[in-house]
Amino acid sequence: MLDTPTNDGLTEHESNRELTTPSQNDSLYGQEFGNELQTETPARLNHTSIASPTQGVHQDLLTRYNHLRDHTEELVSKLEIEDMVVQSMSDASPTAWHLAHTTWFFETFVLLPYKANYHLFDPSIAYLFNSYHETLGPRHPRARRGLITRPSVKAIMAYRQYVDAHMRELLCTERTANPKAVVELGIAHEEQHQELLLMDILHLFAQSPSKPVYDEHGDAEQSLLPSKFISIAGGLISIGTTDSDFHFDNEGPAHKVWIEPYEISDQLVTNGEWLEFMRADGYRRVELWLADGWAINQVEGWEAPMYWEHHVDGWYQMTLRGLLPIDEDAAVGHISYYEASAYALWREMRLPTEAEWEHAAKKGLLRQVDNVGWQWTQSAYHPYPGFRAADNAIGEYNGKFMVGQMVLRGGAHATPSKHTRLSYRNFYRPEQRWMFSGVRLAKDSCSLADSPEKNTTQFARDLISGLSGQPKVTSPKYFYDARGSELFEAICRTPEYYPTRTEMMLLRQSVAQIVADIPMHSVLVEFGSGASEKTRLILDAAPQLSSYIPIDVSDGALSKATIRLREDYPNLHISPLVEDFTKDIQLPLSTTGKPIVAFFPGSTIGNFTPEEACNLLVLWRERLGHLGHEVQLIIGIDMVKDEGTLLAAYDDAQGVTAEFNKNLLLRANRELAADFDIDRFYHRAIWNASEQRIEMHLVSCVDQVVTIGGYRFSFHKGEFIHTENSHKFTDGSFRRLCEQAGWSVSNHWISSPISFSIYQLRTLSPSQDK
Known part of the structure; x- marks a missing residue:
C-alpha cells in the first residue's frame, strides 16, 4: 500500500532548506538552457557516471529506478526533436511534457x-508541468501544453539528469523517513x-499525411486462437x-460482490468480427447506441475504429x-466504450462487469x-x-476522477x-478511443455446459458406472479437485513418498541435457500440470521456449499455478x-508448425493399465504430430524396487495418503449429494507383483448401503x-510400451539409490513406425 509522506507542505520549502532564488543562469529560460540544441536528438543519460555506492540502502529501488528512466529515454530516442514538442489534441501531451x-x-x-x-x-517548473494536483497551486492549461516551446527539450533532459542524480543519492542514503512507498508510486x-507516450506519439503520427513509422520492428499484436465462451457459476x-x-489506492479495499452465472469470451474481438459489424451498418443503427454515444457518433462521423482508413484495396x-x-x-x-x-x-451480448x-x-x-x-x-x-x-x-492521484x-x-x-495486476483498474471517459483499448464480450448464462456442473x-x-461393476472402481482423475490437489502436494512432502523428491533431484541434475535439444520457439505442453513446480526447472533452463500450455482437470489448481507463473515468467x-x-x-492453433515438447512428469503414466497407457501415448503422438513438425515427449517413470519402499510411499505414517484417498x-x-460415511x-x-503395480483401495469396514443420485x-464388509x-x-x-505406441527413446536418465527415470521420447520416423 502507498505510505504517503506526512509532510503536506510540498509547495513551500522546509525550514531547514536554505534554497536560494534561482539566478538567470539557474532558470530554464536562462541563457544556459535556452540556446539552440547542438544535436538532433537528446543524448542518453549515463547514470553510471554519477558517483554513488554500488550497494545502496534501497538497492532494489535504485535498480528499478534506473531501469525505468532508461526505458523512458529508449522510447523517445526513436523521435526527432520536432516530434517531441507538438500536441495533437487536448487529451494528448507533447513528449517533452511527459519527460x-x-x-x-x-x-x-x-x-x-x-x-x-x-x-x-x-521554481517555474511546477506551474508548467503539474498535471492535476490542484492543492499544489495553479498550473498551465492542459489543452495548451503544445504551446510550451521553452524550456527546450535539451533543458528538460538536463532537468531529468539533475533530478536523477539527486534521486540516486537519496536511494543510497540511510534515512529515518523511508521514501520506498512514494518512490514506488513514482515508478508506477x-x-x-x-x-501514454506511445498513445500520444501514435495519435500525432496519425495526423501526418506522410504516416511516419515510430518503430518498424515493434511487436505486432499477437495472433488470435479460436475463441470460446467459458461459463462461470455465480x-x-x-x-x-x-x-x-x-x-x-483505487484497487482496494477488497470486498465481497455477488455475481450471477455468466459466460465470458476467453479472448478479444477481432478486426474481422468488427468488419462484420461495419458491413451490417452498425455505425448507423441508432437502436444499438447509447444516447450520448449516438450524439458523439453523429458529430464525429465515426464509421470505423480510430486510425482505420479505407483505401481502394x-x-x-x-x-x-x-x-x-x-x-x-x-x-x-x-475502440470507445460507446x-x-x-x-x-x-x-446480443454485453460487456463484462469488472467483478466478472x-x-x-x-x-x-x-x-x-x-x-x-x-478491455x-x-x-x-x-x-x-x-x-x-x-x-x-x-x-488526488485517483480519487478525484471517480x-x-x-x-x-x-x-x-x-x-x-x-x-499491471489482475486487480488493476484503468479508467477513461466513454467517448475516448486513442488508448490501446479492445473488447471482450460476456453474456448472461443460459447454459452451464462448460462450467464445473x-x-x-x-x-x-x-x-x-464404476461402482456398478465388480470389482468396484473409480478413475483416479477425480482425486484432483481443489482439496485433492492440496492433499497431493502434502503427500509429496511426506518422508515416505520418494517419487517427487527423487524426480526433482534427477531433473535438477539432468535438466541441461534434457533441454539441450529443444529447438527455438518451441511450445511446452504439460499433461496434468497441477502446481507446475517441476515445470519451472524446464522453463528456467530453456529460454528458447515461446509458449507453455498447462493442462489439468482441476480448475482451481490450474488457476493458482497460472497466476503465479504469469508473474514469474512475464515474457512467456x-x-x-x-x-x-x-x-x-x-490445442491452440498457434502451436501449428512449431516444435512441440510434451512434458508428463510424476510417473502418472503408471496410473493407467498397459493398454490404456499405450492408447494414451498413441493419442498424443497423433495429436501432437499433426500440429508440430518436430515432437518430443519428456516423461517421468517410477522403476520397480523393493516392496517395503513402495508400500510405505502409498501408505504414509501421517495418514496423508489415506486422507487423499478418502477425499x-x-x-x-x-x-453429487452422495452419503458416504468416510469413517x-x-x-x-x-x-x-504379477501386474507390477501398487493398488490403492477404499475398504468397507461394515456391511452398508450408499446412495448416489438416486x-x-x-457394500459387504471387506469389499x-x-x-x-x-x-x-x-x-x-517401458521401452516395449514406447515402441508399441510409436515412440522411440532418444535418451534417458536414472537416479540412484532410489531408482526413478526420465525418458526423452521422439516420434518414430515413417520407416520406423511399423
Missing part, C-alpha cells in the same frame, strides 16, 4: 519531502506515462487487492509500425489478459466500499511489463486448458473400491 512531468513528480513528492537541503532545479506513475466472490505489495490501420493493412485475425483496437457497447448489443472480469482472470480462464489491449467493462469507475483517498496532494469514467481491465501491448455430471456418470505466453488430457484435446468420497458427497471406509495399499450401492493403480517399470518394459 518533464514525470521528473517533476519525483522532485515534488520524493526529493522535497525526503532529501534535506534539496534545491529546486527551477512513470510507467503509466510510458504507455455466487459471492471477493474482488480488489489485499496484497501488501505496491498497488494503487481495403481497410488500413495506422500503427506504431506505420500504416498497415488490417489483419482480420488480430484484436480490434482503439462503440464497444453498440457492438456487444449487435451481437477479475473473477475469470484470477481463475486463469482468459487469454490476452494484459498483453494486447485494455472495457460495463462498470462505472466508482470507489470501492470503504475507499478513502489520502488527505494530501497524493490523494465520476463520469468507465473501468477498463487487463493491459495492452504497450503497457510496461509487470506494471458439466464436470460434476461426468463425475456422476463415471462414479455410478501461457495458455492454460482445463481439460481431461486423456481425451482428444484441441474422493467427500467430493462425491459435496458435488466406514479405510485406506489400503497393496503390491500386485442409485443405491451395497473395496479400487481407486488407483501405480504401475512400476523396468527399462525393458
Whole structure:
C-alpha cells in the first residue's frame, strides 16, 4: 500500500532548506538552457557516471529506478526533436511534457519531502508541468501544453539528469523517513506515462499525411486462437487487492460482490468480427447506441475504429509500425466504450462487469489478459466500499476522477511489463478511443455446459458406472479437485513418498541435457500440470521456449499455478486448458508448425493399465504430430524396487495418503449429494507383483448401503473400491510400451539409490513406425 509522506507542505520549502532564488543562469529560460540544441536528438543519460555506492540502502529501488528512466529515454530516442514538442489534441501531451512531468513528480513528492537541503532545479517548473494536483497551486492549461516551446527539450533532459542524480543519492542514503512507498508510486506513475507516450506519439503520427513509422520492428499484436465462451457459476466472490505489495489506492479495499452465472469470451474481438459489424451498418443503427454515444457518433462521423482508413484495396490501420493493412485475425483496437457497447448489443451480448472480469482472470480462464489491449467493462469507475483517498496532494492521484469514467481491465501491448495486476483498474471517459483499448464480450448464462456442473455430471456418470461393476472402481482423475490437489502436494512432502523428491533431484541434475535439444520457439505442453513446480526447472533452463500450455482437470489448481507463473515468467505466453488430457484435446492453433515438447512428469503414466497407457501415448503422438513438425515427449517413470519402499510411499505414517484417498468420497458427497460415511471406509495399499503395480483401495469396514443420485450401492464388509493403480517399470518394459505406441527413446536418465527415470521420447520416423 502507498505510505504517503506526512509532510503536506510540498509547495513551500522546509525550514531547514536554505534554497536560494534561482539566478538567470539557474532558470530554464536562462541563457544556459535556452540556446539552440547542438544535436538532433537528446543524448542518453549515463547514470553510471554519477558517483554513488554500488550497494545502496534501497538497492532494489535504485535498480528499478534506473531501469525505468532508461526505458523512458529508449522510447523517445526513436523521435526527432520536432516530434517531441507538438500536441495533437487536448487529451494528448507533447513528449517533452511527459519527460518533464514525470521528473517533476519525483522532485515534488520524493526529493522535497525526503532529501534535506534539496534545491529546486527551477521554481517555474511546477506551474508548467503539474498535471492535476490542484492543492499544489495553479498550473498551465492542459489543452495548451503544445504551446510550451521553452524550456527546450535539451533543458528538460538536463532537468531529468539533475533530478536523477539527486534521486540516486537519496536511494543510497540511510534515512529515518523511508521514501520506498512514494518512490514506488513514482515508478508506477512513470510507467503509466510510458504507455501514454506511445498513445500520444501514435495519435500525432496519425495526423501526418506522410504516416511516419515510430518503430518498424515493434511487436505486432499477437495472433488470435479460436475463441470460446467459458461459463462461470455465480455466487459471492471477493474482488480488489489485499496484497501488501505496491498497488494503487483505487484497487482496494477488497470486498465481497455477488455475481450471477455468466459466460465470458476467453479472448478479444477481432478486426474481422468488427468488419462484420461495419458491413451490417452498425455505425448507423441508432437502436444499438447509447444516447450520448449516438450524439458523439453523429458529430464525429465515426464509421470505423480510430486510425482505420479505407483505401481502394481495403481497410488500413495506422500503427506504431506505420500504416498497415488490417489483419482480420488480430484484436480490434482503439475502440470507445460507446462503440464497444453498440457492438456487444449487435451481437446480443454485453460487456463484462469488472467483478466478472477479475473473477475469470484470477481463475486463469482468459487469454490476452494484459498483453494486447485494455478491455472495457460495463462498470462505472466508482470507489470501492470503504475507499478513502489520502488527505494530501497524493490523494488526488485517483480519487478525484471517480465520476463520469468507465473501468477498463487487463493491459495492452504497450503497457510496461509487470506494471499491471489482475486487480488493476484503468479508467477513461466513454467517448475516448486513442488508448490501446479492445473488447471482450460476456453474456448472461443460459447454459452451464462448460462450467464445473458439466464436470460434476461426468463425475456422476463415471462414479455410478464404476461402482456398478465388480470389482468396484473409480478413475483416479477425480482425486484432483481443489482439496485433492492440496492433499497431493502434502503427500509429496511426506518422508515416505520418494517419487517427487527423487524426480526433482534427477531433473535438477539432468535438466541441461534434457533441454539441450529443444529447438527455438518451441511450445511446452504439460499433461496434468497441477502446481507446475517441476515445470519451472524446464522453463528456467530453456529460454528458447515461446509458449507453455498447462493442462489439468482441476480448475482451481490450474488457476493458482497460472497466476503465479504469469508473474514469474512475464515474457512467456501461457495458455492454460482445463481439460481431461486423456481425451482428444484441441490445442491452440498457434502451436501449428512449431516444435512441440510434451512434458508428463510424476510417473502418472503408471496410473493407467498397459493398454490404456499405450492408447494414451498413441493419442498424443497423433495429436501432437499433426500440429508440430518436430515432437518430443519428456516423461517421468517410477522403476520397480523393493516392496517395503513402495508400500510405505502409498501408505504414509501421517495418514496423508489415506486422507487423499478418502477425499474422493467427500467430493462425491459435496458435488453429487452422495452419503458416504468416510469413517466406514479405510485406506489400503497393496503390491500386485504379477501386474507390477501398487493398488490403492477404499475398504468397507461394515456391511452398508450408499446412495448416489438416486442409485443405491451395497457394500459387504471387506469389499473395496479400487481407486488407483501405480504401475512400476523396468527399462525393458517401458521401452516395449514406447515402441508399441510409436515412440522411440532418444535418451534417458536414472537416479540412484532410489531408482526413478526420465525418458526423452521422439516420434518414430515413417520407416520406423511399423
